[in-house]
Amino acid sequence: MANTANDWQEAPSEAQTPFQRWLASTASARAAYGYLVPAFFVMGLITFYPLLFQVWMSFTDYGIANLRFDAPAPNLIGLKNYIDIFTGVLAQKVQNFSFWRLLAFNLFWTFSNVPIHVALGILIAVLLNVKGLWFKKVYRAIYILPIVLPTLVIATVWRNMFDQDSGAINLAMASIGQVFGVAPEVFRIRWMESIEPPLAWLLPGQALPLSYYAMLITNIWLGWPFMTIVATGALQSIPGDLYEAAAIDGASPTQQFFNITLPLIRPAMVPAAMYGIIMTFNLFNLIYMMSGGGPLRKTQIMVTTAYDLVNGQRLYGMAAAFCVIIFFVLLGLTLLTNRFTKATERYDV
Template identity: 35%
Template structure:
């Protein structure tokens, strides 16, 4: 009897479940999707993030879309719409497709500027990381006046970029600069730091290293302090030399931090417009001009070529995106999560 009752009850339950499923299939209440659940459960977070999304879309998204569109036209100062007094002159530029990109990539100027930009970026980032790591390891030790040294070494990062550029431009002055004054005091001749292509390149690299080392130092110092001291103690007990401890403990322990700061440093240095523009103006001639300064010059000097400048900007963006993707893939192959 119990078995029969159980079967009847089970059958009734199955029929009820089937009827409920049928009702849902015919337009009954459905289970909310993941996006709807997230918005209903975390509506406050979405409300807080919404203004940031809107501002970012307005300040970054719209100029980016506009720039990509202009890069596909022949817009120049002569063909752009403008208002002179009460007269409104309409735009006369036309869509030309990828013509600007073809002109840029087939010109020797692009490859010349790209080569110097790569040299500039690699040299600066390598010096940033090497000097920053050395200073971080020094400050990670017990040292008298360590707080004072930290404050002193972080000052270049705290100084605004344009202020640093003007200070160094004065230091490099051929006639009144402090550097040449020190050389003359030592019995050596003055150097025209910003007058020769080679010395001008060395000069801007030195300034960028001076500005960028504090960031690397602070980031790597934080990474060093996160490595357990017990690892170094155990390695020292086992007889590991300082170089072996550095190679097998410090470098692997800093791998995650290093991958992040190297990527950020590469992007920032690749686009380091203020220092080069304010110190050398891209000169002498165009010896120190990198891709971003050339793009600026296309848009704001001479006959302003807005479409060409926009195409340069899009190419720079694509180069950085490709570099970041390749870098990310290389990290994944090494087992890093990024």
């Protein structure tokens, strides 16, 4: 990087060799590439190379016998892994496996979660940013707790809270119900295990088991504080004069929120929301530890299935193929959200 130091703003006014002129005209580009070199090197070695290796693995029957470094190479079997996954032949080895139902649930899971996280995150960040609010620091310290706690702790604790007999949720509902004279037996809800969809009389036609709703509640609890952190950082970089000027011009707080706050925190929130979509789509810990994908694989998502293929079934080649499919599904998802939000555009003041 040091070689780009002195030719940044030299004007080509004096007599120069073509090489010097070339140096001056490319100073900006060379600086740009110089700053990219470390990331390029690191990611090439530990990210892109393993990914290419994974693509090769997906065309093989890589199994437990091929794991050791002196073991024989696996056989190339072409597209068989992919065909088995898409046509459902894999269901012979993995019960209740259906690729298309899995994909549909995974998308529904993602898009029923993230909008709630972003909206709550922004609103709570704005609440915490109100000037003169008492105990701000206390609230900030409390609200961070869901991200501070390891997700595996959260998942196991919430799983316990949704326990049928002694979970905090059922106990709390029973004690509230008692006040209104409802028998406690009504609240012995089998959150994780019941197969039939809840409230069938209220929501006819919906097919999701109760465990989906339990995990939705848990994930809302878990998801909004990250959005609040990002929104708070962005809110604090908004100059206060903007609001003063708007207030003098007679803008109501609601108008200020939609015309100043939202547009100015958008450059920070858009990458965060995209990150949230991808994180939720791949939310391994919560699903794996709370419902385990059950009942009947109805709440299984793609990454928990991939993990099951590696860890439970030990079909490494099949898992690699599955991960390549995950990659393309996520690529499509990202390109769609990217086009929708134009997130790669630079923000210019």
